[in-house]
Amino acid sequence: MNCKRGFVAILGICIFLFPFVSVHAQQVSLSLSPPILEAVIKPGKSILIAYTVENSGDPLVLKPQVVSFVPQGNNGEMQLKQELSGPVRFQLDNSQIALEEPFFLKSKDSQQLLLRIRIPEGTPEGDYYYSLLVQSEPPPTTEGIGSTRATVKIGSPILLTVTRTGMLDLKGKITTFDVIPRLSFSLFGTKIQIVDSNDTIPAILTIYNQGKNAIKPQGTLNLRGNFGEKISYDVEPVNILAESERLVTATPSADIDCDTIPKKGLCNNQYSLLLQGFFIGLYTLSTTINFGEGSPLITANTNFIALPLRLLVALIIVIGIALLLLVKLKDRKTKPKDQTDSVTEE
């Protein structure tokens, strides 16, 4: 009897307590700093960089690794490789954590990763691109249901330039420099580009890096109007990796807030510059770019004509309607009055 009572009591306690044990989906929240590393190193030398990975989510098992990457697209995106390639050697100087080895990081905690980067003697001069990744382990499987389990990798690009002398191969060329007009046609071999006076005019500047080292463009985009008005925009010094192309933006006009702007179409593409205002007449957009000390100055320009097209169309429609009304009014006035009267009498 006592045994039965005891069993019932334990069962009751279990039933009472179990609902308070919370079961929730695992949240992964990671941060990694510094977000990018750029270094120029001589062969035979090494550097030590302290990264910090922070866990703001649930407790996690994490694994650090370094992989190579290649540039993808022309907006600074990267395609990560599955493995590490090239002569550069990486290791963690932490006493208890190594690359490719898992470690535990509890919630609201952080871990410093001391990454040593060594350039062996004899490493060919040039650029080498890697990314430090910290990867979470997937949660355990759940039997009986269709499910997907997620792993999270957070990365930090590492751009290494290996040089013996400090001399860099800085060569770039402008591949595209143009505005996106409303109308475009060729007249006697000259490209004519027409925009509406009230248009937001997107401009595109892309630069291809022909050299062996990453370049940072420095310079301006200048807009000059036919009444002498002039405005300059500074080019943002983004990295253009060796043998890759990148869209170069000018600050701050290409910084589009897609959450608030009414012209959502502008958010579907990336632009270097958005020219806003009221334009009338012939304009020249030019650019002057260099890539640092000793690099040549490169220039390009493009022209466009701004006309109040919408205003003209509206004016034509108004004039058309006005003429039509005038003609009808004239017709009504010239109709014989007696003819109208006779119809009425019938």
Place this chain on the structure above:
Amino acid sequence: MNKKNKLFLGCSLFFVFLALPAQAIDMESGQYRIQFGNVSSGNSKESSSSYKMTSTLGQFAAGQFNSNGYVIKSGFEYVHTLYKFSFTVSNTTINLGELQPGTFSSGTTNLTVTYNGQGYQISTIAETPLKRISGSFIPNTTCDGSPSSCTLNTAQPWTSSNALGFGYSMTGQDIMSDFINATYFRPFPNRSASENPAVIMHNTNGGRKNRQSTMTFRANISAIQEAGTYQTVVNYIATPTY
């Protein structure tokens, strides 16, 4: 000295002290050394229903300094623009429930990114198709199919319950422009087939906090699909752009 003169002298001294230049100071102890240290003369934290304001008084060399290729944002107040690059996935186990033939099974997770300066991208890739241990799998969706089949990098509408497969859609901030609305889906790239990850979120504009999107997973099976537990692992890869 009368009261008026005393007041004048007091005010003059006060303004002279205010005009003294702030200077950086070096401080050191047995274990630590602070180089170029700065002691501010005041600070405050104000707030209203819509705005918050913090201020620092008397800081040495505060401001933005530009030269070719470099920008220095110097001063305590710039700490508010220094976001750590962080990435959050709200739920790492997406339960698609018991899969029923001809019925969409769905699950969602939220992705949140805070980034600084140069922009970011989030990519995704599945390790394998949604599959059983035995090897049978649910194929990638082609959405509603020809002539508007979706591909790894082009979302298309998936509304027909006769269209089978496994895929995902994105809604929210910084998503790729082919996800026009919540009915637009893509199949997952597959690492076991040596495919490359697909970019699902990106932004190249200056630093922003808490950019959020929702990923919806969807599966639809045929009546002859082998019964059992179908699973896969999906990787999210968050990297700042270079």
